[in-house]
Amino acid sequence: MxxxxxxLRRDEIWHWYKKAWRRSLWPFHAFLLVMPLGLICLLRREMDVASIVEGGMLGILACGVMIAYPQMRYxxxxxxxxxxxxxxxxxxxxxxxxxxxxxxxxxxxxxxxxxxxxxxxxxxxxxxxxxxxxxxxxxxxxxxxxxxxxxx
The missing domain is CATH 2.30.29.30 (Pleckstrin-homology domain (PH domain)/Phosphotyrosine-binding domain (PTB))
Structure with a gap:
């Protein structure tokens, strides 16, 4: 058999993740950026600067977690x-x-x-x-x- x-080295995990992102993961990240923004604006029923900033920050945080997760599990x-x-x-x-x-x-x-x-x-x-x-x-x-x- x-x-x-x-x-594996940590840099190899990072290199592979970057390639996977370009190939197929970017739509998930795009969704994670847009979804909190839309959800907060929808729940507050207004699209003011505070809602946009808060939604954007939550989206960036969600993307950061998705990027960091393989590194943390390594x-x-x-x-x-x-x-x-x-x-x-x-x-x-x-x-x-x-x-x-x-x-x-x-x-x-x-x-x-x-x-x-x-x-x-x-x-x-x-x-x-x-x-x-x-x-x-x-x-x-x-x-x-x-x-x-x-x-x-």
Whole structure:
């Protein structure tokens, strides 16, 4: 069974998040900026400067939390990912977790990373430096892609 051992750095999490933001997360941030503004103006039934400033500040705070959350959840511990017929098993320190293939949305190479994305948008972000060779990376990727395409 293919496996990989790696540790992500905080700057790699930030780099990946910036790329994900450009690709697909920006609409969520736009909504988080506009929604509190509209909600406050609607509840107060007026669109004065105080409502706009308060709504804007709440929107900025919500976006800041969304940006900071992956950084806060980050753990620098070494991780081991093991792929098998049932899914992806991850081990980080004393934490052991498992995700079935049916819950994996896609596996792809993105900007120097191999990314295994769950349907609920969590992701395993594996830096290419984690693989000893191009062949090892290709075998890992092929195994994962085959399981997803088979709908296992």
């Amino acid at each position: 293919p496996s990989v051992v790696y540790a 753990r620098s511990e070494v991780r081991t990912l093991i792929l098998d017929e049932r899914g992806v098993r991850g081990v980080r320190g004393k934490t052991d977790y498992f995700v079935e293939w049916a819950k994996i949305a896609r596996v792809e190479q993105q900007d120097g990373y191999l990314v295994i994305t769950e349907r609920k948008l969590n992701a395993f972000i594996i830096p290419m430096r984690a693989f000893a060779s191009e062949e090892e990376k290709a075998a890992f990727l092929d195994f994962a892609e085959n399981r997803i395409s088979q709908g296992i």
